[in-house]
Amino acid sequence: xxxxxxxxxxxxxxxxxxxxxxxxxxxxxxxxxxxxxxxxxxxxxxxxxxxxxxxxxxxxxxxxxxxxxxxxxxxxxxxxxxxxxxxxxxxxxxxxxxxxxxxxxxxxxxxxxxxxxxxxxxxxxxxxxxxxxxxxxxxxxxxxxxxxxxxxxxxxxxxxxxxxxxxxxxxxxxxxxxxxxxxxxxxxxxxxxxxxxxxxxxxxxxxxxxxxxxxxxxxxxxxxxxxxxxxxxxxxxxxxxxxxxxxxxxxxxxxxxxxxxxxxxxxxxxxxxxxxxxxxxxxxx
Numbered sequence: 001x002x003x004x005x006x007x008x009x010x011x012x013x014x015x016x017x018x019x020x021x022x023x024x025x026x027x028x029x030x031x032x033x034x035x036x037x038x039x040x041x042x043x044x045x046x047x048x049x050x051x052x053x054x055x056x057x058x059x060x061x062x063x064x065x066x067x068x069x070x071x072x073x074x075x076x077x078x079x080x081x082x083x084x085x086x087x088x089x090x091x092x093x094x095x096x097x098x099x100x101x102x103x104x105x106x107x108x109x110x111x112x113x114x115x116x117x118x119x120x121x122x123x124x125x126x127x128x129x130x131x132x133x134x135x136x137x138x139x140x141x142x143x144x145x146x147x148x149x150x151x152x153x154x155x156x157x158x159x160x161x162x163x164x165x166x167x168x169x170x171x172x173x174x175x176x177x178x179x180x181x182x183x184x185x186x187x188x189x190x191x192x193x194x195x196x197x198x199x200x201x202x203x204x205x206x207x208x209x210x211x212x213x214x215x216x217x218x219x220x221x222x223x224x225x226x227x228x229x230x231x232x233x234x235x236x237x238x239x240x241x242x243x244x245x246x247x248x249x250x251x252x253x254x255x256x257x258x259x260x261x262x263x264x265x266x267x268x269x270x271x272x273x274x275x276x277x278x279x280x281x282x283x284x285x
Contacts, residue, residue: 091118113162116149178208215245
């Protein structure tokens with residue numbers, strides 16, 4: 001009897017041990033499934049406009065599975081998530097990294113486009129989204145970077161789905177940069193640094209032709225050369241100005257230049273100045 005009881009107890013203990021051991025060995029989720037779960041969660045966050053969460057999931061995915069099947073797409077999505085989070089420096093850094101690691105990727109044009117957008121938006125503060133400010137008086141570094149990125153996109157991928165939008169933004173950026181140079185040139189004129197003013201005016205004429213500021217660049221050259229006493233170059237600049245922009249505010253009907261009437265952009269409408277020449281009436285037209 002005692003032997004039977006001992007046998008029963010031993011059987012129960014053995015059964016409990018087997019059940020415990022089985023319970024502790026839960027089936028592991030396949031690696032692909034775990035990676036899929038991270039990526040699916042990131043996509044859901046992007047769709048819900050929860051970009052901060054998307055960034056966290058995408059960064060975690062890349063950290064855990066740097067060579068996984070979603071790694072490249074996650075890197076692209078991370079650029080977009082940073083951009084939508086208004087973290088433009090992080091977006092540019094992520095785009096730089098993607099371009100460096102995957103120069104032959106079939107969506108490399110998208111990376112260039114997002115990098116350009118990040119620079120395009122980088123110097124627009126929260127206030128700028130509600131109150132217009134004069135961006136021609138700011139450091140144009142981000143605008144130059146954006147113009148270069150869009151220029152690369154258009155040159156390398158002219159048929160890209162993003163090329164047309166890039167071209168429109170390039171027009172805006174060229175007008176912005178040209179207006180900035182004129183602003184600096186006028187500053188030099190006030191400081192009587194006429195050589196520096198001539199260089200700025202000439203830079204606009206040579207590098208930003210057919211922008212609303214081209215006529216202003218010629219006008220700066222006319223004024224600065226006259227004040228420097230270099231009359232032959234002043235007359236050459238005046239000839240180009242009067243031939244191409246006969247309605248420029250400082251020109252008389254006879255084509256003479258009146259320095260007292262020289263106010264850059266005097267006849268440009270508010271809309272034209274606010275959009276850097278994209279819309280509205282500009283001087284000389």
